[in-house]
Amino acid sequence: MLHPCVVVSGVLLSLAVPTIISMESCEFSGMPGMPGIPGLPGRDGRDGEKGEKGQPGRLWQDKPQKGDQGEPGVMGPSGKRGVVGKPGPKGARGHQGLPGEPGEASHTDATQQSAFSVARGTATMPGRSSLIRFTNVITDFNKDYNTETGHFRCRVQGTYYFVYHASAEEKLCVVLKLENTIVASFCDHVQNHNSRQVSSGGLSVYVRRDQEVWLETGDYRGMTGKPEGYSIFSGFLINAH
Template identity: 35%
Template sequence: MGGYYGLLVLVGVALLLTTGQCDVSCTGTDGRAGEAGIPGRNGRAGAKGEKGEPAVMASGPVDPAVLLRLKGERGSRGRQGLMGPKGYQGEVGPAGHPGLPGRPGPEGKNIGQGVHSPQQARSAFSVMRTDSSYPAFNQIVTYQTTVVNTGGVFSAATGHFTCKVSGVYYFTFNSVAKVSICLRIASDPPFDKLGFCDYKGNGDQVLSGGAVLQLRVGQRVWLESFKDQQRDTDARDTQDKQIIFSGFLLFSE
């Protein structure tokens, strides 16, 4: 019986050896690499740790960097320091580009009409007499040339200035002649007349005068010739003569 069992064992081994051999053509194909798996979900947040112990000042030298990181209590405000010296003036920079035009300003307010408004009062004149004849005594001087006549306040034909704005005015005249001439500034009441005279010396005779008058609307002012100590021959003189009469408003009332 033992011999029969041994024979069976030998036959089984032989079969295993026979089936374990393979022909050259008996080769398997290479396997493919596996695909990446889907990313996993984030894990849950861990539990909050316990509060740490307060820092303890270590003995020995202290690191300045550590002190800068440690925030202390806010101190009181210090005193204001002294003003430092004035710095040097810097160089002038290049001119900038012109800015855009500004928006129109608000509409102005009406403060009066024409020369009758004290804020806008204008009154002035200057006229010239170039006639070579002697100005007749006690007659108003008339003029041939009007230089300035603001507001039409003067009539060269009649020789009258007529006040259109109440206020204080200044009047002045100048004359040049070869003989003596007397002239006076005259006005309607209450002002009377203010005369000026000079007598011939050598060369041209120059005469000038002026007055400050307070006038109301409608009052007239003029220049006239009068006789004082002139010779009769002076009144018949026909040499070149020139008289300039001017006046303007100093301030209105």
């Protein structure tokens, strides 16, 4: 009895032989089939070989090109004041200017002036703490000094300068008075009684109209009026105001 597997093989072989014979003996072409489904992507290939060294690039020799000017920006706030610079060099001398217009003519009023100088005309010394009279007039503009009273009387109100120069053979103190008020006192002490020396003093005083100024002696009275040594009292107006 044959094995079942042998029987099946024989059957299959008998069925396959006619088909093979038929395919060899007749030509038959059917319709092409539908394309198959694309396959999965393949793996990356291997790295290629290293290429040759390239040519060196061109060096940049040209300067950058300036672009177009932009629009002006908004003005910023004022900055802090800078440090004062050093003085510049002296400039060249300018041309001489044109002559100016003539000034106005002066209209000085003679009545607004005052000056006097008087000398003591005696060799006798004045008394102690008494008025000193000057009787010889040298200058007396507008007759402001009175030789009888020994007083200067103000006619033009303002600032005056009074000064005396005395030849002294003994100690001398001179007092300048304005309306019985002592304005200044000057004293000089003679060291050698056989010699003569000059004593002087002066100052500026504001005097009102009709006020009087004069000189008096103090504790010492050594003022003389000899021809070889005058004693002089002077005054003049500095500014009328």
